[in-house]
Amino acid sequence: MKYFPLIFGVFFVSFILCNxxxxxxxxxxxxxxxxxxxxxxxxRYGFEALRKLQSYDDVYIGRRLQRRKRSIEDEIxxxxxxxxxxxxxxxxxxxxxxxxxxxxxxxxxxxxxxxLPSMRIREAWEAGFNASRVTVxxxxxGVDVAHVDLRTAFSPDVSFDFVKFGSLxxxxxSKDTQHGxxxxxxxxxxxxxxGLGVGHGATLGAIRLLGQDTLNDALEGDALAxxxxxxxxxxxxxxxxxxxxxxxxxxxxxxxxxRNGAIHGRKGLGxxxxxxxxxxGINGDxxxxxxxxxxxxxxxxxxxxxxxxxxxxxxxxxxxxxxVSGGDSxxxxxxxxxxxxxxxxxxxxAAIASGVIALALEANxxxxxxxxxxxxxxxxxxxxxxxxxxxxxxxGLKFHPSVGFGLLDAQKLVERAATWQNVGEQKVCRKTKxxxxxxxxxxxxxxxxxxxxxxxxxxxxxxxxxxxMHIESPHGTVSELLPLRSKDESSDLLEWDFVxxxxxxxxxxxxxxxxxxxEEDLRDPESFRVKLTEFKITGT
Numbered sequence: 001m002k003y004f005p006l007i008f009g010v011f012f013v014s015f016i017l018c019n020x021x022x023x024x025x026x027x028x029x030x031x032x033x034x035x036x037x038x039x040x041x042x043x044r045y046g047f048e049a050l051r052k053l054q055s056y057d058d059v060y061i062g063r064r065l066q067r068r069k070r071s072i073e074d075e076i077x078x079x080x081x082x083x084x085x086x087x088x089x090x091x092x093x094x095x096x097x098x099x100x101x102x103x104x105x106x107x108x109x110x111x112x113x114x115x116l117p118s119m120r121i122r123e124a125w126e127a128g129f130n131a132s133r134v135t136v137x138x139x140x141x142g143v144d145v146a147h148v149d150l151r152t153a154f155s156p157d158v159s160f161d162f163v164k165f166g167s168l169x170x171x172x173x174s175k176d177t178q179h180g181x182x183x184x185x186x187x188x189x190x191x192x193x194x195g196l197g198v199g200h201g202a203t204l205g206a207i208r209l210l211g212q213d214t215l216n217d218a219l220e221g222d223a224l225a226x227x228x229x230x231x232x233x234x235x236x237x238x239x240x241x242x243x244x245x246x247x248x249x250x251x252x253x254x255x256x257x258x259r260n261g262a263i264h265g266r267k268g269l270g271x272x273x274x275x276x277x278x279x280x281g282i283n284g285d286x287x288x289x290x291x292x293x294x295x296x297x298x299x300x301x302x303x304x305x306x307x308x309x310x311x312x313x314x315x316x317x318x319x320x321x322x323x324v325s326g327g328d329s330x331x332x333x334x335x336x337x338x339x340x341x342x343x344x345x346x347x348x349x350a351a352i353a354s355g356v357i358a359l360a361l362e363a364n365x366x367x368x369x370x371x372x373x374x375x376x377x378x379x380x381x382x383x384x385x386x387x388x389x390x391x392x393x394x395x396g397l398k399f400h401p402s403v404g405f406g407l408l409d410a411q412k413l414v415e416r417a418a419t420w421q422n423v424g425e426q427k428v429c430r431k432t433k434x435x436x437x438x439x440x441x442x443x444x445x446x447x448x449x450x451x452x453x454x455x456x457x458x459x460x461x462x463x464x465x466x467x468x469m470h471i472e473s474p475h476g477t478v479s480e481l482l483p484l485r486s487k488d489e490s491s492d493l494l495e496w497d498f499v500x501x502x503x504x505x506x507x508x509x510x511x512x513x514x515x516x517x518x519e520e521d522l523r524d525p526e527s528f529r530v531k532l533t534e535f536k537i538t539g540t
Contacts, residue, residue, distance in 0.1 A: 024064035027218045027253060029088040031058045047089075053218065054160060055225035055257075061092075061218050090252065094214040099141065099179045099238045100276045100347040109332040109342050111195045112186060112352060115325040116306045117384040119352075120411035121198055124359050129414050131199025131358035133365065136187050136233045138351070139223055140180030142171030143206035147181065148338045149189035149197075150204060158205030158227045162219055169208030171336070177211065178336045182343040183237050185334030186351035187358070194340035195332050198355025198410070201362070205231055210238060217251035224273070225257040228265035232361055233272045235354035237347035239292045242280030242315065244487040247464070249291020249496070262297035262369050270369030272357055273298040276350035278315035286483045287317035294319045294499045296454050296538070299357075299373060302403045303327040303349040308386035314346060316402030318479045318500035321373065322380040323403035324349035324356075356410045360417040370423055373451065377504050379413045382406035394475035395449075395505025401480060404501065423540050426451070429508060434532035437514040447539040450503040455481060457532040459493040459516065466520040467493075467528075473503050474510025484519060495533065508537045 026047060039049045049060040113122045135158055142161065145154040145168060161169040171177035188204040189197040209215070209223040224234060240248035250258060258273055265271030275298045277287045287293040293300040294317060302323040303314045310316065311327030326348050333348075335341030357372055367375070382390055382398040384407040390398040399405050429444035434457075453471065461467050465488025469481045481498035516530050 025092040025216070026062050026064070027059065027088075027090050027092055028062060029059045031087055053222040054162075055222050055228070090217075092216040092218055093251070094216055095248070096214055096241075097210065097220075097238050098241050099210060100242070100279050100345055100350075105328060105330045105344050107330055109330045112198065112326065112331050113196065115329060115331070117304070117308045117325055117407055119325055119356065119408050121356070124410035124414045127411065127414060129359045129362050130201030131355065131362050132201035134199060134233070134358040134361045135203040135205055135231050136199060136235055136354050136358050137205030137207050137226070137231045138180055138184045138187060138235045139207040139209055140183055140237060141177050141210040142169045142180050142208035143184045143204070144178075144181045144334070144336050144338070145170060145206055146338070147334050148192045149194050149334050150181075150184055152190055153188040153200075153202060153204040155203045155205060158203065158230050159207065160226055161208040162223045163208050163211045169206040171208065171211060173336050178341060179237070179347065180206065180208070180210075181336055182333045182341055183235060183347060183351040186331065186343070186348060187235060187355045189334050193338065194334050198352055199358035202355070202358050217253040220250070221253040221257040224254060225261060228261045228271055229267050231271065232266055233274060233354050233357055234261075235274050235351050236292070237276040237350045239275070239278060239290050242278045242283060242285050244280055244283035244285040244485055245490065247289040247488070247490070247493055247496075250295070258295065258297045269367070272369050272372055274350050274354045274357065275300045276346040277302050277317070277320055279313045279345050281311070281313045281315050284486050285315050286485060287315040287320065288482055288498065289485065290315075291497065293317065294497060296452060296497065296499055299376070301346075301349045301353045301408070303346050304385060304403060304407065308384050308407070310388060310402040314402065316400070317483075318401055318481055318498070318502055320401060321404040321501055322353070322376050322406060322408050323385065324352045324408055326352065353408060356408050356413060359410055360413050363414040363417040364420055366422060367417060367420065368422060370426060370451065371420060374423055375413055375416055375420060376408070377405050377501075379409050379416055380404065380406035381409045381412075391477070391502070393477040393503055393506055394473065397505055399502045405504070426538055427540060429537040431535040432533070434535060437516070439512040439514065439535050441512065441535075441537065442509055444508050444537065447508050447537050449540045450506045450508045450537055451501070451539040452537075453479070453500045453503055454534075454536040454538070455498045455514070455532065456495065456534040456536070457498075457530060458495055460527070460529040460531070461518060462491050462522070462527050463489045463520055464491060464493045465489060467516065467518055469498065469514070469516045471500070471515075472513040473506055474508070474512060475506055477503055477506060479503065508539065
């Protein structure tokens with residue numbers, strides 16, 4: 001892949017830090033030409049290509065050559081799209097993403113293989129698995145790649161710095177910049193000083209994305225598509241703010257990068273995007289309002305404390321697949337400058353889950369992204385969970401929004417993975433003309449066993465935190481798609497994907513019943529409306 005000189009990257013970074021989208025940053029796909037001709041085409045329309053994205057051969061970051069009124073600018077964009085070589089162009093908007101900040105705990109540091117309730121990580125190692133031949137990339141604020149416990153695992157071939165546009169994603173030395181290094185240790189540290197990571201034989205990729213004041217769709221999508229045929233698992237421990245007020249999702253380009261990776265990455269087996277569910281439980285937050293977690297193409301994990309009860313700060317939602325231990329522990333891991341540190345919270349859960357999945361991929365490298373989901377669902381341990389009441393779906397699987405189908409069981413996962421028969425091509429049923437809360441999919445002949453249900457639509461309401469939504473399958477299984485958020489007084493939730501894994505294994509045929517309720521009495525009934533765009537069932 002060709003790269004533009006570093007000067008373009010430096011100019012680009014300074015540009016986005018000092019200006020917002022109104023100063024003319026664009027993302028454009030220019031196909032069928034080399035770099036030189038692509039730049040000429042851009043300049044013909046007043047668009048200067050600053051650099052090509054790292055993960056795409058035909059997508060460019062650029063800016064307009066001179067300021068124009070926005071109405072004229074929109075006309076130019078429309079005119080550009082008539083050019084057959086320029087197939088996509090959009091303005092870039094600034095936004096912020098936040099690390100799932102480790103929760104402060106007291107006590108003695110503990111090694112992750114001693115966490116309670118046990119995820120049987122040590123037993124998986126003793127069975128002969130350490131994640132060798134598997135590549136896990138930590139997408140975060142950088143990694144101290146020279147750390148004595150990480151330097152052998154680190155590979156520059158699957159690493160990049162999207163902050164400084166350099167090959168070594170090394171963070172500045174600060175107490176606020178060791179998050180990525182901590183997560184990387186839980187995945188791949190080699191036992192020289194700070195302990196063993198879950199997948200201590202894995203190849204470690206480090207993708208530095210956080211560490212700048214703001215991001216945009218191009219940076220985020222580029223990072224999550226980086227080396228998608230070499231990276232097996234992307235471990236992500238950040239997202240929108242966990243304040244109980246925010247509802248944000250990936251922008252168009254980033255969502256396409258995640259979707260494309262989950263379907264076509266790993267040479268067709270699909271990249272595995274592991275996401276931390278969030279630490280906003282103490283703020284009344286719920287990951288249903290986090291569009292990275294409530295996402296058809298990502299796998300998210302809750303977190304439980306040493307008693308097996310969901311951690312007080314942990315977020316749950318209908319897309320959480322399973323849970324990880326360590327919610328109230330100071331887990332020892334790598335820090336900056338070859339020191340050790342401790343971490344807790346849902347950040348740790350994403351990294352630990354990534355390591356466990358890496359063990360399964362070592363046991364069976366042919367597993368697809370969907371195979372991994374099936375294995376997790378069928379090997380998770382609900383009996384290890386305390387203080388919650390599980391529901392049971394029509395396929396006999398126990399589930400709960402806080403912990404999915406139970407606690408990850410590394411030993412059982414690798415044992416089942418070794419002899420697992422691939423689930424085959426994914427099937428899909430769609431309904432797009434949705435005029436009421438009853439959705440009839442009796443004619444769904446392609447899907448015989450459900451994996452995920454995705455309802456796309458908009459909720460119009462003056463205080464969206466007062467709206468709750470649940471859906472009932474033809475077999476009587478109920479899943480809460482949208483919970484109440486008492487602090488959220490913002491209006492409306494537009495074009496949102498409500499994702500549930502709770503119907504895993506059920507037959508989808510029959511009538512699904514959607515119920516949307518406002519807990520607030522409204523004087524004007526017209527101020528509360530629901531517009532459904534699509535009901536989608538994926539499965540086998």
